[in-house]
Structure formats: C-alpha cells, structure tokens
Amino acid sequence: MTLCDIGNSNADFYQDGKVWTLSHKEFYAFTPQEKVYYICVNDALKEKLEHKAQFIDLEPYFEFDTIYQGMGVDRMAACYTIEDGLIVDAGSAITVDIMSGGMHLGGFILPGLSAYEKAYASISPRLNLSINPSIALDALPQRTHDAISYGVIKSIVTLLEVTCKDKRIFFTGGDGKFFSKFLNHSIFDRTLIFRGMLKVIKNAHLQ
C-alpha cells in the first residue's frame, strides 16, 4: 500500500515505513503500479487526480471533531493520532494545532522558513539573507544576518512555548526536526501525517 501527502511544494510518499519525496513536476510524470491513497491541499493537482482510478482521495473519510472552518486535510491527518498535544507541521507554512482529549481546539499558521526569507528579501536588498540555523537564542543579535535569524526563530519558538504550556509538542514536516531541538518535551515524527492516513484507512475499512 502506498500513501501520498501532496502539499504546496512537494508530494511525500510512504510505503512500509519508507518515506520519499517528489517535486510536483516529478509527481506529474509518476505512474503508480498499485493503488495510491492520497491527501492533497493543492487544488489544481487535486482536480487532476480525481480522474485517475489508481488514486484514492482519503479526505472524505476523515472524521475529525473541530469547529475550525476550512481546515486543510494534511493538518487533520497530522492531528488524527494525537489525543493531547501541540501538533506542528513545519513545511512551506508552519501550521500549529492544539488537541485536547481527542478534540481539536483551534490552531494558527506562520510562514515557513523559506517564506520568511522571501518576506525579508521583498523589503530591502540588505535583508536578502538566508536564515542562520545555528543562531543563539540566548544572546541579542549584533549583526543583520543574526537579527533576521533571531527574529524568525525566536518569535516562532517563543509562541510555541507560550502556547504549549505543559503539553507535549509533536513536530513533523521538513523543518520539524530543526524546530524540535529548541523545545523540551518535543517529539519529531516524520511520519505523523501518514500515521493519520493509516488510521483513516483502518477505521473506514478501505483495506
């Protein structure tokens, strides 16, 4: 069984515990040999997949307790196996969701690291710099490169700390491992979304 999570930048695949990634372009050229159970937040790609019998959209099978309107199916999948905790998917965007007693209490969205870099570059050529991942958060920055790195990472980490209180934080996504280093009681699980998808497949008796 192959699972696929199609995001705004890439398509992530999962099969028997193995995980790999295709760009959207590579994904267009990909012909599966077996059924692919997928979720997709990219409207253009989703429409194309609807006409392909090999691809089965899992979105209609999610049963998720929330009053949040228009929640992306990838966020639902990431939360789907967590009873209590903060769920952070740090990819193109950084989505943060709060689960308590199996209920979704709400969530918020920050730009992803490369979107922050684009934001700075759009302001001034002087701010067209990459984020320094080894920035120290316990000392005030003394140069522009550190000032933007600190601004991004410290503002995100501080908001996560304030939000999580004593809850555990579950990180996933391309930058999930990076952020998990800054927070105690945090867990990085690259397969969090796929575990949610497997739970849906099991509960809906799709296999």
Added chain:
Amino acid sequence: MTLCDIGNSNADFYQDGKVWTLSHKEFYAFTPQEKVYYICVNDALKEKLEHKAQFIDLEPYFEFDTIYQGMGVDRMAACYTIEDGLIVDAGSAITVDIMSGGMHLGGFILPGLSAYEKAYASISPRLNLSINPSIALDALPQRTHDAISYGVIKSIVTLLEVTCKDKRIFFTGGDGKFFSKFLNHSIFDRTLIFRGMLKVIKNAHLQ
C-alpha cells in the same frame, strides 16, 4: 528646518512638529526650498542625494554606542533619545532594539505586516489573505483568515513581551500605533526618529 527620513517604502518629512509622507516617486520630483537634513537607508536614493547641495546627510554625525555591525541609521535615530527601553519601529520591516543605560545592547528584525502577507501569499492561494487587525489574541483561531492573523500578531507581541521584561516599549513607524495597543507600558511616538535627528543636529552644532 526640514527633516527627512527615507526608508525602503517612503520618505517621511518633519517640519515644526508637522509630519508628512512622500512615496519614493514623489520624492524624486520634490525640490526643497530650504536645507533638508536627512537620513537614508535606501542605497540608490542615498547616492543620488549626495550630489544635491540642499540635502545634508546626518549619518556621519551620529555618535552611537553599540557593537552591532551595519546598524541602519534610522534604527540609530530611533534609539538616540532613549536611555532605557525597547525601541520598535514597525514599518516595512519591524526592527526591535534594546537600550540600557544609554548603551545599545543589540536588536532583531521581523518582517513588517505587509511582508508577512506576501510571505503567506507565496505559499498558497489559500493563504493569500490580508491580516485581520482586530483578531482576538486570547482565543484560538477557528478559520484560516484568523489563523494567519493570530500567527503574525501573537508571535510578534509575545516576543516583545518576553524581551521587554519590565522595560518601557517605544513604538514608532506606520504600524507602531497598532502594535502599541497590545502591550502595557508602551508609548507610541510618530516623531521618535525625528527627535533623534534633532538631537544629532543640536549636538553637532549644525544649526
């Protein structure tokens, strides 16, 4: 006497307590009737002004105690009259500087509100939304529009709260008044940078 602070988006003018703004395009067409004391962080514009006798660059006259490398002259001006406090200039970028006993301890930079909006729009058409300025920060968001507004404003406000401890916060810049509402012990002063420029003119006996 006319003062002018040329930023990445606009040129702000000050004369006898009055403040007004020109776009860069309007600024190019502007011919002053008297001397204009200016600071400028836009390299292209700065080079043009060097050849105009009516325009006097105040940057060489700043005497500012810091180890920060490459600090923008507008940030120095904003800090120049503050002995102790957090100085936040919320414009195209949001610069945050910490002064203690007349010394600059360092600072950091966040994207400005419209740069955040561009960052979200670059991720997905679903996030191409404007920030809702009346978002409540004491309740978890339940829809995408609120989720991005909360993400931006709460992450900025929380980092300012954690950084300021018991210091006063001085806000300036186009969005300074907006942010000052979220923080106790905060002061909004639209003329903060101009007050720094006036101090430089006085100390250097330029007038």
